[in-house]
Amino acid sequence: MTETDPTQIKGFDRARQAASRALAEDYVEMISDLAREFGEARITDIAARLGVAHPTANKAVARLKREGLAVSRPYRGVFLTEEGEALAEQVRARHRVVVALLRAVGVPDEVAELDAEGIEHHVSQRTLRAFEAYLARSETGKQG
Amino acid sequence: MTETDPTQIKGFDRARQAASRALAEDYVEMISDLAREFGEARITDIAARLGVAHPTANKAVARLKREGLAVSRPYRGVFLTEEGEALAEQVRARHRVVVALLRAVGVPDEVAELDAEGIEHHVSQRTLRAFEAYLARSETGKQG
DNA sequence: CGCGAAATGTAGCCTGGGCTACAACTTTGG
């Protein structure tokens, strides 16, 4: 082969890393949501909302604990650490911006919500800022 | 828990499915690229461009063959089936549209290319059409 | 031609993220 484009490799690498962080991001956001609604996040509820079997949620929570994002005692609810809560807040904000951007460029609401769940994890800081700037511009220039 | 929003579950499910298709999509596109450039795709080149070790590429190609997307004989290059080529073409087109959309809303070129590699796999048909429509509109209304 | 280098293949390891089946604990209502 001739040369190997380093940007392309970097793109694949970033996509892989993002994919490996995606699960933790969705769990943390979900735990935070449930904590707001019910005061605590229970394994059954986490599993139900994510659409997985409860042992799957259990394993995932074990990973979060290992990574310092959550804490829990046996047979009790799951709670986020400060670090986990900070991540949740960031993930929640990004989710909203991604949905808003999709809608702003003409994606139907329902579809925007569905696609955003996957897209969000691959949106970098730089891209997120660009989305925010775009949304600010199109809000301002609106004829409503 | 009270009710469980079916749209939310569907979003997570779609994201999981997209993630599981992402690898095949990137490999098929890459094999197609290499076939155009060199007439055939060799394992070493596929691995180098995707930034993985060659046995990883080898296993992935075995999966593509199992799924009817590619064919190859031992120690020879890899070739796409008609189905594989059709997928490659579709994936290539979507990649271009996603990059163009990102740039159109103000994401810097280099960042757009990097983020698109992950985002593309989560862009549904509906969203893709919305992107295309948006790009057509903004092309038309441009002052260039 | 034949030999060393390069490419490809294979074996076997790890982790993540799904699942089912079953065990253990907690909650609850009769």
Add this chain to the structure above:
DNA sequence: CCAAAGTTGTAGCCCAGGCTACATTTCGCG
């Protein structure tokens, strides 16, 4: 207050997608 129902945990399976180490085959050149 205690048994049944519900919830959580554990064991053990599967597959994907990474890796390294090593075996095999093909290629290219002296």
